[in-house]
Each structure stands twice: as C-alpha cells, then as structure tokens.
Amino acid sequence: MTNKTPVTFARGDGIGPEIMDGTLRILEKAGAALALEEIKIGKDVYESGVSSGIPEEAWASLRRTKVFLKAPITTPQGGGYKSLNVTIRKSLGLFANVRPCVSYAPYVETKHPNMDLVIIRENEEDLYGGIEYRQSQDVMAALKIISRPGTERIVRYAFEYARANGRRKVTCMTKDNIMKLSDGLFHKVFDEIGADYPDIEQNHMIIDIGAAKVASAPHMFDVIVLPNLYGDIVSDIAAEVTGSVGLGGSSNIGADFAMFEAVHGSAPDIAGKGVANPSGLLLGAVMMLVHIGQGDVATRIHNAWLRTIEDGIHTGEIYRKDTSVRQVGTNVFTDEVIARLGETPLKLKPANYDGVQAGGMKLPPLSPRKEESKERVGVDVNLNWDGTAEDLAAKILPCVTDDLALALISNRGVKVWPDGQPETFCADNWRLRFLSKKGNVRTSQVIALMDRLNKADMNFTKAVMLHNFDGKPGFTAAQGE
Ligand code: NAD
Numbered sequence: 096m097t098n099k100t101p102v103t104f105a106r107g108d109g110i111g112p113e114i115m116d117g118t119l120r121i122l123e124k125a126g127a128a129l130a131l132e133e134i135k136i137g138k139d140v141y142e143s144g145v146s147s148g149i150p151e152e153a154w155a156s157l158r159r160t161k162v163f164l165k166a167p168i169t170t171p172q173g174g175g176y177k178s179l180n181v182t183i184r185k186s187l188g189l190f191a192n193v194r195p196c197v198s199y200a201p202y203v204e205t206k207h208p209n210m211d212l213v214i215i216r217e218n219e220e221d222l223y224g225g226i227e228y229r230q231s232q233d234v235m236a237a238l239k240i241i242s243r244p245g246t247e248r249i250v251r252y253a254f255e256y257a258r259a260n261g262r263r264k265v266t267c268m269t270k271d272n273i274m275k276l277s278d279g280l281f282h283k284v285f286d287e288i289g290a291d292y293p294d295i296e297q298n299h300m301i302i303d304i305g306a307a308k309v310a311s312a313p314h315m316f317d318v319i320v321l322p323n324l325y326g327d328i329v330s331d332i333a334a335e336v337t338g339s340v341g342l343g344g345s346s347n348i349g350a351d352f353a354m355f356e357a358v359h360g361s362a363p364d365i366a367g368k369g370v371a372n373p374s375g376l377l378l379g380a381v382m383m384l385v386h387i388g389q390g391d392v393a394t395r396i397h398n399a400w401l402r403t404i405e406d407g408i409h410t411g412e413i414y415r416k417d418t419s420v421r422q423v424g425t426n427v428f429t430d431e432v433i434a435r436l437g438e439t440p441l442k443l444k445p446a447n448y449d450g451v452q453a454g455g456m457k458l459p460p461l462s463p464r465k466e467e468s469k470e471r472v473g474v475d476v477n478l479n480w481d482g483t484a485e486d487l488a489a490k491i492l493p494c495v496t497d498d499l500a501l502a503l504i505s506n507r508g509v510k511v512w513p514d515g516q517p518e519t520f521c522a523d524n525w526r527l528r529f530l531s532k533k534g535n536v537r538t539s540q541v542i543a544l545m546d547r548l549n550k551a552d553m554n555f556t557k558a559v560m561l562h563n564f565d566g567k568p569g570f571t572a573a574q575g576e
Contacts, residue, residue: 099130100387103156107166108138109361110371115166117373117429118380124433125399127384127392132156137168141176148179157187163354164383166376167361181225184218189347189354190245191252192216192326193382196313196333196343199443202404203413205338210313211444214333215256216326217249218347223323230556231479231524234507241277241322244461246284251458252348253320254292259452264296264317265289268305268325275571281322287462302329309333334358339413341371344378346386350458355383369424372410374400377432381446390448397446399435403428405443406435467565473499473530474541475570476548477557480525484511487525494547498540499529505573516575524556528573534563 104119106112122129134153141148148168157163168179183189193215200208226238250267257265267285269278282299289297300308302325308315310332321329334343343358357375365371377400384393407420408431414422423431439445480487484504495501504512505528506521529544541560548555562569 099128101130101160102162103132103160104164105136108169109363109366111166113425114373114376118376125396161352165356169361187352188349191348192218194330194345198337203338207313212316213318214330215253215320220245221323233522234524250288257318262317266319267299268302270302346382355379370411385448393448398439401440401443402435402438403432405440470563471536473561475559476527478555488512502528502530510573510575
C-alpha cells in the first residue's frame with residue numbers, strides 16, 4: 096500500500112464546494128493516496144474579520160503539507176480586502192504559475208483546433224509588488240520590479256518544464272523596446288539561460304504582437320514564459336480561446352510549496368445549481384498528482400476525463416447540439432468520469448505522465464553573481480510644480496553648483512527642458528535630473544542640493560540616486576533626450 100501524501104484542500108466559495116466534491120470523488124475512486132486536511136479560507140473568513148481571508152490554523156496546515164488543492168474564492172468587493180490568491184502566492188514563494196491551454200476539437204467548440212500550449216507566468220514580481228505612489232495632485236505612479244534572480248528562476252523553470260514534458264519550443268514575451276532596463280533584463284536572462292538548452296527552439300516576441308498571435312494563431316506556440324502582468328493577461332486570452340474557462344487547470348509552484356487550482360473563479364452566477372464544470376479543478380488535481388509522484392493515477396484520471404469529453408458528455412457551458420451527446424450537471428459528469436477510469440481517449444491525444452519528475456522541477460542553483468563596479472553619477476529629483484518648464488528651470492538653476500548640474504527636466508517621461516517641444520502636455524509632477532561631470536557623487540553632495548532646493552521652496556516628492564554599473568548608465572534617458 097502506497098504511503099498517503101498529506102494534502103491541504105479548501106472548498107472555496109460559489110461553485111467551489113460543488114466542483115471540489117466532484118474532484119475529490121474522482122481522486123478517491125482513481126486510487127489517489129492522499130491524507131487530506133481541510134482548511135477554511137475565503138469569503139466567510141474575510142467577513143468574520145480576518146482581512147487576509149486566511150486564518151492562522153490554515154497557514155499551519157499549509158506549512159505542514161506544503162501541497163494545496165484550492166477551489167476558487169470570492170474576493171468581496173470593497174472593504175479593503177486583499178486578494179487571497181496574491182497573498183498565498185507571495186507568502187509561500189510560489190514563483191511559477193503554470194497554465195496548460197489545450198483545445199479539444201471537435202468535441203469542444205473552438206476557433207483553434209490545434210492549440211496545445213503552456214503559459215509559464217512569473218508570479219511574484221513586476222507590477223504585482225503593489226508599490227504605488229501618489230506623486231502629486233494629478234499623478235499616480237506604480238513601480239515595476241524585475242530582478243535577475245527572480246527572472247532566472249522563472250526562465251530556468253520554463254526550459255526545464257519544456258524538457259521534462261517533451262515540449263520543443265520556448266517563447267519569451269516582453270516589451271523591452273520600451274522598458275529597456277526591466278523588460279530588457281527579462282529578455283537578456285532568457286537569452287543567457289536559453290544557451291544552456293540548445294535542444295529547445297527559442298524565440299522572443301514583443302508582447303503586443305505576441306498576445307495577438309496567441310489569440311489568432313496559437314498553434315505557433317509551445318511554452319510561453321512571461322513577466323507577471325503580461326502572463327496574467329495572455330493566460331486568460333489563451334484559456335478563453337481554447338473554448339471555455341471551465342476547462343483549464345493551473346499550478347503555482349515554489350521551491351518548497353505548491354498550489355493547484357482551476358483557472359476560473361467562483362462563478363457566483365451558477366453557484367448552488369449543480370451545473371458547474373468540475374474539469375478545471377480536476378485538471379489542477381491531475382497536475383498535483385504528478386507533482387507528488389502519483390503520475391500513474393494522474394494519467395488514469397486525465398485519460399478517463401478526455402474520454403468523457405470525447406464521448407460528448409458535457410456540462411452546460413460547453414454543450415452544443417452538434418458536438419455534444421448529453422448535457423449533464425456536476426454530479427453526473429463526475430460519475431461519467433469515474434465510469435471511464437481505466438479507459439483512454441480514442442481520438443484525442445492520451446495523457447501519459449510516466450517518467451515526469453515528481454516534486455516539481457529540481458532547478459540548478461542560480462548563476463554566480465557577476466560583480467560590477469557601481470559609481471554614483473547623479474540624482475533624479477521629483478517635485479510638484481504648477482507652471483512652465485522654463486519657469487521651473489529658472490527657479491532651480493540658482494540652487495545648482497558645478498558638482499551636480501541640472502541636465503534635464505522631464506514631465507511624464509518626456510524631456511521638456513532644455514529645448515522641449517512647446518506642444519508637450521505637462522502634468523503637475525516634474526523630474527529634474529542632476530548629473531556630475533566628475534563622477535563619484537557623494538551622498539553629502541546630494542543632501543546639500545536637496546537642502547538648497549528646500550530653501551528655494553521646492554516641493555519635492557521623491558529622489559532616486561543614479562548609478563553607472565561598469566561604466567554603463569543604470570537609468571534610462573528621457574524620451575526626446
Ligand atoms: P468566473 O471565472 O467565476 O466566471 C466567469 C464566467 O465563466 C461566468 O459566467 C461563470 O458562470 C463561467 N464559469 C466559470 N467557471 C465555470 C465552471 N467551472 N463551469 C461552468 N461555467 C463556469 O469569473 P468572475 O465572475 O469574474 O469572478 C467571480 C469571482 O471569482 C470573483 O469574486 C473573483 O474575484 C473570483 N475569482 C477567483 C479566482 C480564484 O480563486 N483563483 C480566480 C478568478 C476569479
């Protein structure tokens with residue numbers, strides 16, 4: 096008898112309990128060896144006053160089992176509730192979100208019958224740091240963070256995933272033509288790490304055309320790796336074009352923990368009616384079984400499920416007169432999958448998880464850090480100002496010494512002084528760039544400059560030190576500079 100693997104699960108909100116019951120029933124009948132621990136998270140917990148939506152005892156179970164099967168949660172609108180999903184991903188270090196997007200034509204209606212791709216989304220960094228500032232009356236700013244180790248980990252994961260799952264190509268998508276440093280780093284690390292995988296075809300696309308191609312020609316792709324925000328958007332586009340959000344499962348993987356779920360939400364519009372499709376959560380559970388080393392059970396369930404879909408046994412949201420045989424609710428769909436355990440699909444590609452490594456991907460250690468010289472060469476100071484760029488420059492220039500000269504003023508990233516374009520619209524937050532001709536700027540020089548600006552009644556909101564790394568600027572030029 097196989098040892099049972101401890102797994103934490105949560106029934107969630109809306110359709111969550113219905114689809115979780117169906118999923119657990121199939122897991123049991125298929126012979127999954129699980130020691131299940133239930134935790135309560137979500138709407139009721141939020142409303143009982145726990146603002147994270149996760150009580151202490153739930154964390155204790157997650158720390159114990161390290162594996163989490165989660166039904167969808169309703170995030171109450173307003174009231175300052177934090178997204179429970181983001182909290183769990185960040186708290187448990189679940190850096191990789193993996194979302195297979197497959198079409199099941201001709202059994203499930205889709206415009207793209209040949210779609211079979213996997214989105215690997217970085218889950219912790221980028222604009223999801225939630226670091227935002229109101230910089231003035233009129234201007235809000237959000238900080239996008241891309242780190243080398245964070246990027247290396249997700250890119251390495253994507254290549255290792257491709258190898259382990261017999262995938263041939265990895266595509267990276269960024270907007271590095273605009274965000275040259277942050278997205279530029281993601282692209283650069285992709286190229287560096289990619290060199291270790293000569294057996295895998297690899298390419299980079301700018302995100303806008305990449306996302307459009309996912310929608311119009313998804314057969315071009317195999318594995319796609321993206322920073323957090325683009326990954327969020329592209330994975331929903333991809334799930335949608337397979338035919339139904341009800342069919343997608345996903346995993347969130349970290350070094351020590353892993354969480355498995357459906358891609359869809361709690362569907363309050365159909366909750367309690369017994370019509371929800373349990374497939375998304377079930378396919379999440381299949382990924383979980385592979386992760387915990389029960390690939391044989393995963394294969395059994397996945398194939399029974401494919402056969403059920405192929406036999407035209409469909410829940411309401413994918414039921415079509417022409418392609419379906421019978422419309423069923425959650426419970427009957429579950430029974431039909433159970434009845435097909437041991438069978439394989441006749442036309443759809445059968446699943447086979449033999450030999451897929453358990454415990455998630457064992458990633459090699461991060462590359463050694465390349466030490467670079469770092470030299471402070473100036474400072475960007477943001478301040479509020481209602482007036483013209485010329486008037487602002489006239490106020491600032493008397494505060495400036497040769498140590499740190501005023502190199503430019505920009506507004507919303509566009510250079511407006513010296514020699515700005517008169518047509519440029521200016522908001523009430525301005526950036527002043529001070530650069531040293533001599534290099535090696537001391538903190539005391541910056542403080543002295545700030546002191547002089549303060550005495551001139553300048554209303555500054557933010558200062559960022561500017562550095563060169565190995566002689567190359569660690570900051571971008573302003574548009575028009
Ligand atoms: P949703 O995914 O819940 O529903 C979108 C549409 O798809 C609805 O018409 C719904 O009926 C249908 N649908 C979704 N899953 C289905 C299934 N299994 N079977 C049949 N039809 C299905 O998205 P939403 O309505 O935007 O969000 C509802 C709630 O879910 C919100 O509170 C949101 O915050 C939450 N949510 C949670 C998660 C999560 O826990 N991972 C993810 C997304 C949204």
